[in-house]
Amino acid sequence: xxxxxxxxxxxxxxxxxxxxxxxxxxxxxxxxxxxxxxxxxxxxxxxxxxxxxxxxxxxxxxxxxxxxxxxxxxxxxxxxxxxxxxxxxxxxxxxxxxxxxxxxxxxxxxxxx
Amino acid sequence: xxxxxxxxxxxxxxxxxxxxxxxxxxxxxxxxxxxxxxxxxxxxxxxxxxxxxxxxxxxxxxxxxxxxxxxxxxxxxxxxxxxxxxxxxxxxxxxxxxxxxxxxxxxxxxxxxxxxxxxxxxxxxxxxxxxxxxxxxxxxxxxxxxxxxxxxxxxxxxxxxxxxxxxxxxxxxxxxxxxxxxxxxxxxxxxxxxxxxxxxxxxxxxxxxxxxxxxxxxxxxxxxxxxxxxxxxxxxxxxxxxxxxxxxxxxxx
Numbered sequence: 001x002x003x004x005x006x007x008x009x010x011x012x013x014x015x016x017x018x019x020x021x022x023x024x025x026x027x028x029x030x031x032x033x034x035x036x037x038x039x040x041x042x043x044x045x046x047x048x049x050x051x052x053x054x055x056x057x058x059x060x061x062x063x064x065x066x067x068x069x070x071x072x073x074x075x076x077x078x079x080x081x082x083x084x085x086x087x088x089x090x091x092x093x094x095x096x097x098x099x100x101x102x103x104x105x106x107x108x109x110x111x112x113x
Numbered sequence: 114x115x116x117x118x119x120x121x122x123x124x125x126x127x128x129x130x131x132x133x134x135x136x137x138x139x140x141x142x143x144x145x146x147x148x149x150x151x152x153x154x155x156x157x158x159x160x161x162x163x164x165x166x167x168x169x170x171x172x173x174x175x176x177x178x179x180x181x182x183x184x185x186x187x188x189x190x191x192x193x194x195x196x197x198x199x200x201x202x203x204x205x206x207x208x209x210x211x212x213x214x215x216x217x218x219x220x221x222x223x224x225x226x227x228x229x230x231x232x233x234x235x236x237x238x239x240x241x242x243x244x245x246x247x248x249x250x251x252x253x254x255x256x257x258x259x260x261x262x263x264x265x266x267x268x269x270x271x272x273x274x275x276x277x278x279x280x281x282x283x284x285x286x287x288x289x290x291x292x293x294x295x296x297x298x299x300x301x302x303x304x305x306x307x308x309x310x311x312x313x314x315x316x317x318x319x320x321x322x323x324x325x326x327x328x329x330x331x332x333x334x335x336x337x338x339x340x341x342x343x344x345x346x347x348x349x350x351x352x353x354x355x356x357x358x359x360x361x362x363x364x365x366x
Binding site: 003004005006009010012013017021023027031037038039060084085086088095096104105106107109110111112113 | 146147148150151152157158159160241264269270302328331
C-alpha cells in the first residue's frame with residue numbers, strides 16, 4: 001500500500017503550494033495517473049480523504065484522469081497504445097518495445113480559494 | 114464568474130437562482146474567488162530529489178550501491194552474508210537493512226563483521242530515498258566501498274522508489290514460480306539483474322528456468338540473469354564477478 005505514502009506526498013506538495021501561492025483551502029485536486037505507473041487509482045481514492053482530513057485540503061474533491069500508455073517498437077517503428085508492460089508489439093510481435101508515455105503520476109491542477 | 118446572475122464571483126457553496134429578479138445584494142453569502150493553479154508536479158518528485166542527492170553522494174565517494182528487492186523469503190539476507198564472507202577482506206562494505214519490524218537481519222549481517230544499519234519501516238512497505246539519506250548520515254560509508262541496501266520483502270512497492278542506487282537487483286527463488294515476472298512486471302522492469310536463487314532445489318520442483326527468463330525479458334529485454342544457490346555455492350563465482358566488474362565500471366562512468 002504505497003498509495004498511503006503517495007497521498008502523504010500529495011499533501012506535502014499541496015501544503016508547499018498553499019505557502020507559495022497563498023491559499024487557505026483546496027476544493028479540488030486533479031491527478032493524472034499513467035496507465036503504466038505503479039499506482040492503483042482506487043487505492044489512492046481510498047487513502048485520499050483520510051490523509052487530507054484536517055489539512056488545507058480537508059474534504060477536497062479528488063479528480064483522477066487516467067493517461068493511456070504509449071509505446072514504440074524499435075524493430076518495426078510502430079507506435080501503439082500499451083496496456084501492460086508485457087504486451088508485445090501488435091505489428092511485429094516483439095516484446096522489446098519502449099514505453100514513451102503513461103509511466104508517471106502527477107498533480108496537474110488544484111482548485112483553491 | 115457566476116454564470117447565472119453575473120455577480121462576478123463564483124459562490125463557495127452551491128446556491129440556486131430560481132428566485133425572481135432582485136436588487137443584487139449578496140450580503141449573507143461572501144463568496145470567495147476560486148482559483149485554478151497549475152501544479153504539474155510528479156508525485157515522486159520529492160523522493161526522486163532525495164534519490165538524486167544520494168546518487169551524487171555515492172558518485173563523489175566512489176561508492177557502488179545496490180538495492181536488493183524480492184518477495185519475502187527469497188534468500189536476500191543469506192545471499193548478502195555469503196557474498197560478504199566471499200569478498201576479499203580488504204573490500205569495504207556496509208549494509209542498510211529494511212524490514213517492517215525486528216533487527217534480526219542487521220544482526221545476521223553484523224555477525225559477518227560488517228557494519229549494518231537496520232531501518233524499521235513500521236507500517237511502511239518500502240524504503241524511500243529520504244530514509245536512505247538518513248541512514249547514510251548515520252553510517253557514513255567510506256570512499257571506494259560497497260553499499261548493499263536490502264529492501265523490504267515486497268515485489269510491488271519498492272519498484273517505484275528510486276533510492277539513488279546504481280542498480281536494483283531482483284532476487285527470485287525457484288520455489289516461487291516462473292510467472293513472477295509477469296505477475297509483478299514493475300519490479301522486473303526496474304531491475305538491472307535478476308538472480309534466480311535456490312537452484313539446488315530445481316530437481317524437486319516444476320520450475321521452468323527458460324520460461325522464467327523469457328518472461329523477465331518480455332518485461333525488460335535488457336535484464337541480465339544469474340542462476341545460483343547460496344546454499345551449495347553454485348553460481349556464486351559468476352555473481353561475485355558481476356559485482357566486481359560492475360563496481361569497476363561504475364567508477365569509470
